[in-house]
Amino acid sequence: MSSTFDQVANIIAETCDIPRDTITPESHAIDDLGIDSLDFLDIAFAIDKAFGIKMPLEKWTQEVNDGKATTEQYFVLKNLAARIDELVAAKTASPGA
Amino acid sequence: MQLDYFQLIDRIVDLNLDEKTIRVEAQVPEHHTIFEGHFPGFPIMPGVLLTEAMAQSSGWLLLGVMKFERMPFLAMVKQAKMRGFVSPGQLLTIDAKIEHEGSGFAVTSAKARVGTDLKCSADLTFRHIPFPDPKLRVHMDAMANKIGFPAQAMTP
Numbered sequence: 001m002s003s004t005f006d007q008v009a010n011i012i013a014e015t016c017d018i019p020r021d022t023i024t025p026e027s028h029a030i031d032d033l034g035i036d037s038l039d040f041l042d043i044a045f046a047i048d049k050a051f052g053i054k055m056p057l058e059k060w061t062q063e064v065n066d067g068k069a070t071t072e073q074y075f076v077l078k079n080l081a082a083r084i085d086e087l088v089a090a091k092t093a094s095p096g097a
Numbered sequence: 098m099q100l101d102y103f104q105l106i107d108r109i110v111d112l113n114l115d116e117k118t119i120r121v122e123a124q125v126p127e128h129h130t131i132f133e134g135h136f137p138g139f140p141i142m143p144g145v146l147l148t149e150a151m152a153q154s155s156g157w158l159l160l161g162v163m164k165f166e167r168m169p170f171l172a173m174v175k176q177a178k179m180r181g182f183v184s185p186g187q188l189l190t191i192d193a194k195i196e197h198e199g200s201g202f203a204v205t206s207a208k209a210r211v212g213t214d215l216k217c218s219a220d221l222t223f224r225h226i227p228f229p230d231p232k233l234r235v236h237m238d239a240m241a242n243k244i245g246f247p248a249q250a251m252t253p
Contacts, residue, residue, distance in 0.1 A: 038172060038173065041172060041173065041199070041202050041222055041224070042173070042222070044199055044200070044202070045197055045199060045202070045204055045222070048197060048199055049197065054198070054199060054200055055199070055200060056200050057199070057200040057201055057202075058200045058201040059200070061201075
């Protein structure tokens, strides 16, 4: 079973036509890979479906806009993978939620 | 349809918020200047307007699901397929379904038919945000009444 990062990287490569070997855990989706907000909607759709979650993009964006979080916390891919793992774990802990 | 005002949907036929589906009807006008250019001697509905009709159908569905608290805006069109000609005077029946509800966005699929003939289909992505202006909310309320949007689906 591939890691969360690998699955996310594969989704990004396929969705945004970015060579897979240029996507690393340290890549920043916006600053390094040049993914814009519209492409990120596509990625979010694919991630939501692949992991059975609903990534709270609006909450994350609000936190960044309010200065309570940095884009690195959510958009550096190793961190994004960790957030996804947390969402999956939370869903597993309360499957009705 | 009131093409001059980009109002493509005439009436809601069925809205099922549990199934997250909608069926609407849209009457293509017999006469309009669009058909003089598109095309002389062979008038047909432009594909972009058919796509817009599918988007508006999906939009009404999303408005219902979100209880008119947020406004959807078309962001992405995928798999748009114009499968057959739609002529002046034909009645379109459009079905839309929510495929995914994300955070601040939603994905729908839509199909438009004339009778039983499938004329076009598309997968559509919308961003949605709180109503950016009270005037828009008032306008959407008025439009909802006009096209027979179920009143009970308009309030939280």
